[in-house]
Amino acid sequence: MGKYADDEQWSDVVPLPTDEGGDNPLAAIAYSEEYEETMSYLRAIMAANEYSPRVLDLTEDLIDMNPAHYTVWLYRAQCLFAIDSDLKEELEWLNETALTHQKNYQIWHHRNLIVDKLDQCEGETAFVESMFERDAKNYHVWSYRQWLVRRFGLWDKGELEFTEQMLQRDVRNNSAWNHRWFVVNGQEGAAGVGDPDIRAREMKFAMLAIAKAPQNQSPWNYLRGITKKSGMSLAHLKDFAEQYASLDQPDNIHSSFALDLLADILVEEKNTKQAAQALDLLEKTYDPIRKNYWAYRKEQLGLPAAVA
Amino acid sequence: MAAAKEDGNDTLDELLKDKARIEELSSDEEEVFKRGNNDAANVGGGVPFPGMDQLKPKRKLEYLPPWLHDASINLFHDDLETPTSEAQQKTRAECLPLLTGEDTQGLELNIYGLPHLRRQKHTDFLRTTFNKLPAPYQVVDASRPWLFYWTVGGLSFLGEDVTQYRERLIETVRPLQNPTGGFGGGHGQYSHCACTYATVLALAAVGGLEVVDRKAMWHWLGTVKQADGGFRMAVGAEEDIRGAYCAMTVITLLNLPFELPAEAPARKAGLDTFTDRLGEWVGRCQTYEGGIAGAPNNEAHGAYAFCALACLSILDVPHKSIPKYLDVQALASCLASLQTMPEGGFAGRTNKLVDACYSHWVGGCWALLQAALSGGSSGRNSVKLDDLWSREGLVRYLLCCCQQPGKKGGMRDKPSTRPDGYHTCYSLAGLSAAQNHYSYSKEGQAVDKQSGRLIAAFHWTAERPTVGEMKALKFDEEDRVGFVHPVFVLPMDVIEATRRQFAESRL
């Protein structure tokens, strides 16, 4: 009795029932009959190393019932490749499945295997974008996008504009900032922000974003990343940082991140006394939850305690 | 290891709270929005959506820490509203009344006015995980080992005796072990690094590791080691930093040889050991933000920072291995920035929301990072390195915001979410990190001369807080969580027993 037991197509298979692990297993799941039966057929099929079209039906059933079942996904992928199944059809099926199980993780690895084998990525970036409509920070989707860009060399194919659109929607979306960093700097052998023109463009981009919302950490991190990677002196950022945090106006600080950057600029200038002042402002007034961290940074300056 | 809160619909949500939290990298924002206003009623605020003027609960200023003063809370607010800032304000509004004590949710308070740790309730909550689970739980069928670990882990952090589960756990995991080595999520499932890690830790906690086929395990681990130095989660699965941490944990605890088996595919690429190119691979995961991504080029994430630091702390003594492969100052800055204001807990990524599970993933980084920064003398009795983070902030967030009030117990991500085993276990581990001191002995050796075992991770000691420290952090003895090993996330004595158990074992 059951979908598979009653199906002649499966009559040659002797299902392997679940070994529950003793009489009194911990956190045992009261599986539905349907799930239990389908799993017992999967075990039998896997034990026989069978790769055939009916395996695709079986794994589809299981994925419907439990999309987090990594074994089913991996076995399905092996089967697809072994029987030379139509991978475009698989992608279409995946598109629907992804919509119902968006947070599922295995599905993105599976997609990655399929698209890699297909060796073409038509429609993929558009599909990914539709996923971001629902969750603009989904880690797996972003990771998949990064893989796409690298695998298919999409560096100059509208990726930069795409990050711009995403940041237009939410300038605080750090995943989009990270992606932009990757697009600009991730290509093997590319100069990235080491190139003066690219650096100028990216700095301007970050600075404009900061102007929109100064207490947004993402573009400040991006700016710092640029200075570090390109080896440029922080001094170039002093005027900019002081627009948001100036020691001359300690009561009028618009961004704790500007103050943090200013402290590092002052350290670079060997103006440790003023650097300590900036860190003091963070510690005492502008970022009290990180009091200990700012105190540590002040200690690093090597000033006598009285001065700091 | 953080959780996939995938796609549960609302009716199932209650039942499925534990489901597959192996890779929680979901968007907190979206979930907060989904839960919407009906949950606001539960958290006492009842504010549908807060404007700044609604964010000022009545409270006695003198008792509150500086980051909860009105002046701090209202420091910066950029006019531009985006989905990120809206979600942050909503979270702030649900947490503030609990943090200030305006709403105590009916919890019993300690003498400092913070809620007591509800030991008995959390214990009861964790124990129910081991009951027979109803059919909708079949979506966790591939991650049941996590339920074992979160339950016995959480219980043991609370000081409960878990050895009573020994025989049952051994029988339960027997069908999960594959003859070719390693553990899968269930009977007939492929071996998987996360399932193997969780099973081995759970078995260690109950004293049942003899059920592990060590030789087969060693062979299986050889099949997931990659030519670039990292590890895949399973054969054919994704390569990420969880794999590296999980695999190295298992190798070290079980005292497996760190040479690769002869048939391991990575040998063809010229690798000889499990540790070859590993540090370099971990180093490639550090991003321009200073934090650590799950794999090179991805976004920095708190859970992966822990995996990276713990993995490096297994590879060699932390003050050598961590600075060798990572920019420690940049990482410190990034991790410090994840402590959220005004909530005091940690977020997982830049501009994301506070969540109790990061109390461990990020909170657990500090002992490792401070050991790296202080050159192997992070103890209070050696050259003192002051904390880089706010223990006080984390204790307050966990006790005030993350304990489920009422009959049920358990701990939760944030007030508008429901408790589950995952958040209970890692909230308690984070509380332990905030309450206790962990130091690394600088005399520690990385490799045992006789056996060749990697022993760098076995030189940690724990110290309880002083009375003065407890007072400063506002918790009393009843609220204190036991010692949790900074690398292996089990009680210290369990790790010591495991080290001894296999000290003389060879394959």
Ligand SMILES: [Zn+2]
């Ligand atoms: Zn969480």
